[in-house]
Structures are given as C-alpha cells and as structure tokens.
Amino acid sequence: MAESDEAAKFSGMSSQDPNIGDTHRPTIRQLDDSAINRIAAGEVVERPASAVKELVENAIDAGAQRITIEIAEGGKTPIRVTDDGCGMTPEDLPLALSRHATSKIDGSDLLNIHTFGFRGEALPSLGAVGRLTITSRAAGHEAAQIRVSGGKMDPVRPAGLRAGTIVELSDLFYATPARLKFMRTDRAESQAINDVVKRLAMAEPSVGFTLRDVSGGGEGRVTFRADPLTGDLFDALHGRLAAVLGREFAENALRIDATRDGIRLFGYAALPTYSRGAAVAQFLFVNSRPVKDKMLTGALRGAYFDFLSRDRHPAAALFVDCDPTLVDVNVHPAKSEVRFRDPGLARGLIVSALRHALAEAGHRASTTVAGATLGGYAPRSGHCQWRASRLSDGSCVFGGQNGLLCRAAPGFCARAATTRHRRVCRAAGRVQWAGD
Ligand SMILES: Nc1ncnc2c1ncn2[C@@H]1O[C@H](COP(=O)(O)OP(=O)(O)OP(=O)(O)O)[C@@H](O)[C@H]1O
Numbered sequence: 001m002a003e004s005d006e007a008a009k010f011s012g013m014s015s016q017d018p019n020i021g022d023t024h025r026p027t028i029r030q031l032d033d034s035a036i037n038r039i040a041a042g043e044v045v046e047r048p049a050s051a052v053k054e055l056v057e058n059a060i061d062a063g064a065q066r067i068t069i070e071i072a073e074g075g076k077t078p079i080r081v082t083d084d085g086c087g088m089t090p091e092d093l094p095l096a097l098s099r100h101a102t103s104k105i106d107g108s109d110l111l112n113i114h115t116f117g118f119r120g121e122a123l124p125s126l127g128a129v130g131r132l133t134i135t136s137r138a139a140g141h142e143a144a145q146i147r148v149s150g151g152k153m154d155p156v157r158p159a160g161l162r163a164g165t166i167v168e169l170s171d172l173f174y175a176t177p178a179r180l181k182f183m184r185t186d187r188a189e190s191q192a193i194n195d196v197v198k199r200l201a202m203a204e205p206s207v208g209f210t211l212r213d214v215s216g217g218g219e220g221r222v223t224f225r226a227d228p229l230t231g232d233l234f235d236a237l238h239g240r241l242a243a244v245l246g247r248e249f250a251e252n253a254l255r256i257d258a259t260r261d262g263i264r265l266f267g268y269a270a271l272p273t274y275s276r277g278a279a280v281a282q283f284l285f286v287n288s289r290p291v292k293d294k295m296l297t298g299a300l301r302g303a304y305f306d307f308l309s310r311d312r313h314p315a316a317a318l319f320v321d322c323d324p325t326l327v328d329v330n331v332h333p334a335k336s337e338v339r340f341r342d343p344g345l346a347r348g349l350i351v352s353a354l355r356h357a358l359a360e361a362g363h364r365a366s367t368t369v370a371g372a373t374l375g376g377y378a379p380r381s382g383h384c385q386w387r388a389s390r391l392s393d394g395s396c397v398f399g400g401q402n403g404l405l406c407r408a409a410p411g412f413c414a415r416a417a418t419t420r421h422r423r424v425c426r427a428a429g430r431v432q433w434a435g436d
C-alpha cells in the first residue's frame with residue numbers, strides 16, 4: 001500500500017480528502033461560525049418535533065397561560081408557536097438569537113435549574129438551520145420583530161403585537177439539506193410533534209395548549225386541545241391526563257403519592273387490566289421535564305412485575321420531584337435524559353409506591369366485590385367502560401393475576417387484561433367470566 005493510502009487509512013480518511021496536505025498530515029482548521037452553529041444545531045434540532053419542543057418549552061418558561069402551535073407538512077414548513085408569556089424587549093431579540101445567551105441561569109450553578117431551558121442554544125440553533133422570525137412584546141415596551149436566516153440576522157424592526165411572543169420557523173433544514181433527506185413522512189413527523197406537545201401538556205396542566213395543522217391553509221384543523229386547568233394538583237393532573245390519554249386511562253388510574261428522603265413521586269398509574277401490548281403509554285417526568293429514562297421505565301416495569309404477564313406493559317404518568325441539585329439535567333443534547341445523584345433512591349420509591357398502590361387496589365376490589373364502588377377504579381355510574389358482555393345478574397367481572405380485580409357492580413361492565421390472565425384466573429377459580 002502506498003504511504004499516503006496507509007496514512008489515510010490510519011486517520012480514517014480517504015486519500016481524496018481535501019484535508020490531506022502535501023505533507024500527508026491533516027491540517028487543523030478553525031471552523032467558521034456558520035459551520036459551528038450548524039454542527040451544534042444538529043444535536044439540538046434533530047427533526048421538526050425537536051424544534052416544536054424547544055419553542056413550546058420557551059413559551060412555558062416565559063410563564064405563558066395559553067400556547068398555540070401551528071404546523072404544516074409535518075412541521076417542515078412552517079412551525080408557528082404563539083404564547084401569552086412575558087415577551088421580550090426589542091433589545092432582547094438579538095441576544096435571544098446569540099449562542100449561549102440565556103435569561104434562565106447566570107452560569108454560577110449548573111445543578112440548580114428550575115426551567116426547561118438553560119443553555120441559550122435553542123433559538124440560535126433553529127436560526128442556523130431554518131428561517132426564523134420572532135415577534136415579541138414585553139410589558140411597558142413596544143413590540144418588535146427580528147429575522148434570522150441560515151444564521152444571518154437582520155436588524156430589529158418595529159412590529160404590531162399586543163403581548164407575548166410569536167416564533168415562526170419556516171424552511172426547516174434549508175441550510176442543512178442533508179437533514180431533510182432523513183425526514184420521515186409528513187404523517188410520521190406530525191405524529192412526533194403531537195407526542196411532544198402532549199408530553200409537555202401533561203407536565204403543565206395549568207397551561208392551555210392548542211395544536212393546529214394548517215397544511216391545507218386557512219384556519220386549519222385542531223389536532224389536539226387541552227384547556228388550562230386550575231385547582232388541586234391531583235384534580236388538575238387527572239383532568240389533563242383524561243384530555244391527553246383519554247377517559248379510559250383516567251378512569252382506570254390509581255392515584256400515586258409517596259415521598260422518601262426528599263424525593264416525591266406522584267401521578268397516576270393504570271390498573272393492570274388497562275395494560276397495553278407495547279410500552280406506548282408510559283410517561284415519566286423529572287421536576288416537570290418529560291424524560292426518557294431507562295432506569296425509571298425499568299422501575300415501572302419492576303413494580304408491575306407480579307401483576308402483569310410479560311407481554312403486557314403498564315400505563316402510567318408519573319412525576320418525580322426533588323431538589324434540582326439531586327439530579328443533573330445537563331447530560332443530553334435534547335435535555336431528554338437526566339442523571340440522579342442516587343438512582344437507587346428514585347427506583348426504590350417507584351417500585352415500592354406502585355406495588356403498594358396495586359396491592360391496595362386488589363385488596364379493595366376483593367373485599368367490595370358486590371359494592372357499588374370498587375375502590376378508585378369503578379366505572380362511573382351508567383357508564384359501560386368496556387364492550388364486554390355482562391353476566392346474567394347484571395354484574396360484570398374482570399381480572400388480573402393474584403386475585404387482583406374481580407367483579408364490577410351490577411350495571412357496570414369491565415374486561416380482562418389479556419386472554420392469558422383470563423385463563424389463569426379462571427383456572428384458579430378466582431373469577432367468573434362474562435360469557436361463562
Ligand atoms: N417565547 C418566549 N418568550 C419570552 N422569552 C423568550 C421566549 N423564547 C425565548 N426567550 C428568551 O430567549 C432566550 C434564549 O432562548 P433559547 O431557547 O435559545 O435559550 P434557553 O431557553 O435560555 O436555553 P435552551 O437552549 O436550553 O433552550 C431565553 O433565555 C429567553 O430569555
């Protein structure tokens with residue numbers, strides 16, 4: 001092999017690489033700002049849903065009570081997020097678009113973060129890969145607008161807006177066309193946006209969300225709507241989960257509230273009978289931030305281990321709240337993972353709190369079989385929750401393993417979690433089945 005080829009192989013580059021100089025040694029170059037921003041943006045803005053996530057998080061951080069998200073063509077163009085939050089002054093606008101400029105931390109303590117954002121990277125990243133227009137008005141100031149396109153900022157100019165902020169992102173990835181090729185279908189991208197908005201809506205029941213698809217022009221079609229909810233934490237959360245996950249989840253969910261060593265776990269976990277065929281209904285939040293965390297989902301699975309067969313997956317929306325210093329949120333570019341200082345503590349709390357709630361529910365069910373109320377999970381009066389047939393006496397039975405959940409009161413209807421559970425329970429003589 002020729003010496004230059006050998007060197008190229010060693011450095012992992014082809015001999016065609018422009019960076020191989022006459023000396024056969026790669027030259028180190030300082031990249032320009034535009035390339036730096038596009039590279040950094042690649043980590044933050046993976047797809048349209050990541051852009052929506054960043055913009056909605058900014059609106060929540062700005063104290064918005066109502067947030068409207070409009071998308072077209074799966075978010076490729078445009079994405080518009082309108083909020084009624086604190087807004088920005090005309091002087092703020094160029095700063096908001098500068099890398100590492102943020103109003104949320106002063107840099108002295110990276111472990112004491114109370115907001116979704118803290119890096120000062122999202123807006124400059126979006127401005128580096130698309131065309132971004134921000135129109136905003138802070139109380140006591142005039143409204144103003146700024147545009148940035150492929151990282152190039154125009155001067156701030158006056159605008160008309162009563163309050164809050166409108167951020168419009170069009171031609172996402174026009175400055176990085178290679179990324180466009182990785183986009184999925186409009187339908188798949190819209191679905192991902194829907195998921196992002198729903199997760200944030202679960203985290204903030206007091207904020208109203210409207211997601212509209214304006215692909216066909218005009219007013220468009222509302223694809224998700226959740227009105228702002230007030231009142232007690234659990235009532236508001238329960239109402240929001242009903243709006244996001246559906247009434248069936250809310251009606252089959254057990255309230256969870258447990259605290260140990262400064263960590264609080266609260267939320268709703270569904271009865272085993274409401275389990276799913278895949279892990280599609282598991283929503284976990286750490287200090288209100290939606291996270292995808294293997295340790296937490298592992299704990300959830302572990303908690304249901306005795307109550308579900310292996311092919312079923314629990315449904316739950318659980319919130320872990322703790323002192324921000326006990327958890328590091330600065331470990332993932334999209335801030336969707338966290339690291340606990342003591343992971344065993346969070347895991348142990350989840351497993352024990354859920355097991356306790358599930359066992360308690362089973363106990364209540366088996367001691368009040370004929371009662372009109374079956375613990376917290378009886379279907380509401382006059383409401384046939386499942387389409388299973390009823391027993392001749394008007395009651396209906398449903399079941400899980402270990403004697404959990406047996407019979408709904410006359411007039412109500414319920415259903416088995418899986419055929420396998422049905423068989424197990426029937427063999428053990430624990431339950432009667434509709435149709436038996
Ligand atoms: N909708 C909004 N309303 C009011 N201020 C906003 C809004 N969006 C952004 N800002 C301001 O612009 C700043 C920069 O926003 P950007 O999203 O780039 O960074 P960040 O939210 O501070 O951190 P991160 O990069 O982690 O999201 C914010 O710190 C905030 O002061």
Ligand SMILES: [Mg+2]
Nearest residue numbers: 054058117122
């Ligand atoms: Mg932000």
